[in-house]
Amino acid sequence: MSGVHGHVLHYHGHSPVHRLPAAVKLVVMFVFVMAVVLTPREVWWAFLVHLALIVSVIRLAGLPWRFVLRRALVIVPFLVAALMLPLVGPEPDVVVGPLSLSVEGLWGLWNVVAKAGLGVMTSIVLAGTTEVADIFHGMDRLHVPPVFTAIAGFMMRYLDTIGGEVSRTRTAMELRGQRSRWWGNTVAIASIGGPLFVRAYERGERVHNAMVARGFEGTMPVLVETPITRRHVMVAAVPTLVAVMTTTFAWLTSLW
Amino acid sequence: MHVPDGFFNGGASIGAGLVAAGGVGAALKETGRQLADKRIPLAGITAALIFALQMLNFPVLPGVSGHLMGGALAAILLGPWLAVLVTTVVVVVQAVIFADGGISALGINVINMAILTAFIGWMVFRTAMKVLPKTTGSVIVATMLAGILSVIASALGFVLEYAIGGTFEVPMGTLLAGMAGVHSLIGIGEGLISAAIVGSVIAIRPDLVHGTADYETTRTLTAPSKTSIGVFVAGGVAVALALVLFVAPIANPNPDGLQSVAADAGFEETATDHPIRGPLAGYQVSGIKSERWGTVIAGIVGFAVISGIGVLISRGRSGQSP
Numbered sequence: 111m112s113g114v115h116g117h118v119l120h121y122h123g124h125s126p127v128h129r130l131p132a133a134v135k136l137v138v139m140f141v142f143v144m145a146v147v148l149t150p151r152e153v154w155w156a157f158l159v160h161l162a163l164i165v166s167v168i169r170l171a172g173l174p175w176r177f178v179l180r181r182a183l184v185i186v187p188f189l190v191a192a193l194m195l196p197l198v199g200p201e202p203d204v205v206v207g208p209l210s211l212s213v214e215g216l217w218g219l220w221n222v223v224a225k226a227g228l229g230v231m232t233s234i235v236l237a238g239t240t241e242v243a244d245i246f247h248g249m250d251r252l253h254v255p256p257v258f259t260a261i262a263g264f265m266m267r268y269l270d271t272i273g274g275e276v277s278r279t280r281t282a283m284e285l286r287g288q289r290s291r292w293w294g295n296t297v298a299i300a301s302i303g304g305p306l307f308v309r310a311y312e313r314g315e316r317v318h319n320a321m322v323a324r325g326f327e328g329t330m331p332v333l334v335e336t337p338i339t340r341r342h343v344m345v346a347a348v349p350t351l352v353a354v355m356t357t358t359f360a361w362l363t364s365l366w
Numbered sequence: 367m368h369v370p371d372g373f374f375n376g377g378a379s380i381g382a383g384l385v386a387a388g389g390v391g392a393a394l395k396e397t398g399r400q401l402a403d404k405r406i407p408l409a410g411i412t413a414a415l416i417f418a419l420q421m422l423n424f425p426v427l428p429g430v431s432g433h434l435m436g437g438a439l440a441a442i443l444l445g446p447w448l449a450v451l452v453t454t455v456v457v458v459v460q461a462v463i464f465a466d467g468g469i470s471a472l473g474i475n476v477i478n479m480a481i482l483t484a485f486i487g488w489m490v491f492r493t494a495m496k497v498l499p500k501t502t503g504s505v506i507v508a509t510m511l512a513g514i515l516s517v518i519a520s521a522l523g524f525v526l527e528y529a530i531g532g533t534f535e536v537p538m539g540t541l542l543a544g545m546a547g548v549h550s551l552i553g554i555g556e557g558l559i560s561a562a563i564v565g566s567v568i569a570i571r572p573d574l575v576h577g578t579a580d581y582e583t584t585r586t587l588t589a590p591s592k593t594s595i596g597v598f599v600a601g602g603v604a605v606a607l608a609l610v611l612f613v614a615p616i617a618n619p620n621p622d623g624l625q626s627v628a629a630d631a632g633f634e635e636t637a638t639d640h641p642i643r644g645p646l647a648g649y650q651v652s653g654i655k656s657e658r659w660g661t662v663i664a665g666i667v668g669f670a671v672i673s674g675i676g677v678l679i680s681r682g683r684s685g686q687s688p
Contacts, residue, residue, distance in 0.1 A: 139462075140469060143470050147371050147379060147468075237462070258451065264410020272411075276418050307415050311408060314411045317407070
C-alpha cells in the first residue's frame with residue numbers, strides 16, 4: 111500500500127462529484143445526513159426522495175454498485191440486531207404468516223434501516239470520491255482546529271504501516287496454529303500491540319524530526335488548491351436544498 | 367459500539383453533538399500549545415494503533431464479539447486531554463471515511479468512546495497508582511482496571527443516552543443488564559490488551575507513558591507475564607462464580623433502582639412478560655429467553671469482574687509481581 115494516496119476506500123474517477131472540493135462535500139454530507147435523521151419515520155415518501163437523491167449522486171459519481179454495497183456491509187450487525195425489534199416490541203401486534211409482529215417494533219426496524227442505510231451510503235460517496243488527504247484539507251478549510259487534522263494526518267500515514275504489520279503478524283500466528291478463541295486472541299492482540307507501538311513511535315519520531323528539519327510547522331502545505339467557485343456551490347446546493355425541503359415538508363405533513 | 371444513524375432522535379443527536387463539541391473544545395484548548403511538539407506524532411501513532419486494533423474483534427460470548435475502544439490506553443499513554451482528541455479523531459475518521467458509525471451519531475459516539483473512556487480510564491489509573499506501590503507491576507494492574515471500568519462506563523453512558531433520546535422504547539432494566547453484562551466481558555479484553563501494551567511500552571520506553579510521568583516507577587524483578595495476569599482473572603472469576611451461586615438467589619428478587627424507574631414510567635410490564643428486547647442484540651447475551659436469566663447472568667459477570675478486580679488489587683498491594 112502506498113500511504114494515503116490511492117486509498118482502498120477511494121474509487122478513482124473524474125465525475126463532477128469527484129471534482130467538487132472536499133469542503134463543499136463535507137458540508138453537503140453533514141446537512142443531508144441531519145435532514146435524513148430528522149425526517150419523521152411515518153412519512154415514507156420523504157425517504158424515497160432522500161434515496162433518489164443519494165442514488166442519483168452515486169450514479170453521477172460513477173461508483174459501481176458492488177463497491178457501494180460491499181462497503182455498506184459495516185452496518186449489517188446493527189441491522190441484524192434491529193431485526194429483533196418487531197419480534198420483541200410492545201403490543202399491538204400484526205399477524206404476518208406464522209409470525210406475530212409488533213407494529214411499534216416494525217416502525218423501529220424501518221427507522222433504523224432507512225436512516226442507517228442512507229447515512230452509510232452518504233459516507234461511502236464522500237470517501238469514494240475524495241482522496242483522504244483532500245478530506246483533511248477540506249476540514250482545515252472548514253476551520254476544524256489544526257491539531258485535529260494534524261493528528262488525523264499522522265494517523266492515516268501510520269495506519270497502513272501498523273495495519274499491515276498487524277495482519278502479517280496474524281497470518282504468521284495462524285500459520286503456527288494459533289486459533290481465534292477468546293483467550294488466545296486477546297493475548298495475541300495484546301502481545302503484538304506493545305512492541306508495535308514502540309516500533310511505530312520510534313519510526314514516527316524520526317520521520318517527524320526529518321519533517322521539522324525540512325520546515326514542517328504543524329500543517330501540511332497544500333500544493334494544488336481547488337478554489338470553491340460559485341458553480342461548485344450551485345451544484346452542491348441542489349441536493350442539499352431538495353433534502354432540506356423534503357424534511358421540512360415531511361414535518362409539516364406529519365404535524366397535520 | 368459505533369452507533370449508526372437512526373438509533374437516536376434528532377434532539378438527542380444534536381444535544382450530544384453540542385456536549386461532545388464542548389468536551390473536544392476543552393481538550394483542544396488544553397493541548398493547543400503542543401502543536402509543533404513531538405507529542406503530535408505520538409498522538410497520531412496512538413490513534414493509528416487504536417484504529418488498527420479496533421479492527422480486530424475478539425469473541426466474548428458465542429455470537430457476541432467486542433473490540434478495543436482504546437480511550438483508557440490513550441489516556442495512560444498521552445494524558446486525558448490529548449487522549450480525548452486522539453480517540454475523537456479515530457471515531458470521526460471512522461464515521462466520515464470508513465462509514466463505521468453514523469454522522470448524526472458522532473456526538474453520541476464521541477461522548478461514549480472518547481470522552482468517557484479517556485476520563486474514566488485516567489481517573490481509575492491515577493487513583494489506583496496512588497494506592498499501589500510505584501512499580502511497573504502496579505502500572506499494569508492499574509491499566510487493567512482502567513480498561514475494564516472505562517468500557518463499563520462507556521456502556522452505561524450509552525444506556526443513559528438511550529433512555530433520554532433512543533428512537534425505540536426498550537425496557538431500561540434489560541438494556542442496562544445486557545449492556546453492562548456484555549461490556550464487563552469486553553472490558554476484560556480491553557483491560558488485558560491495554561495492560562499488555564502499556565506494560566511493554568513502560569519496559570522499553572518509560573518516557574512515553576504520560577500517566578507515570580510525575581514519578582519514577584521501579585522495575586519489579588521478574589517481568590510481569592501475561593499468563594500470570596490471566597491466572598488472576600480466571601481465579602477471580604472462579605471465586606465470584608462460587609459466590610454468586612449463593613448470593614444471586616437472595617439478591618435477585620429485589621428490583622434495582624432503574625427497574626423501579628422503569629415501573630414508574632409504565633413499561634415494566636412489557637419488560638417482564640417478554641424476552642430480551644434491546645435493539646442491540648450484537649451487544650447482548652443472545653439466546654437468553656427471560657429477563658430474569660439475563661439479569662442473573664449479568665450479575666454473575668458483574669460479580670466476576672468485581673472479584674477479579676479485588677484479587678488483582680490485593681495481589682498488587684502485597685507487592686508481588688502480578
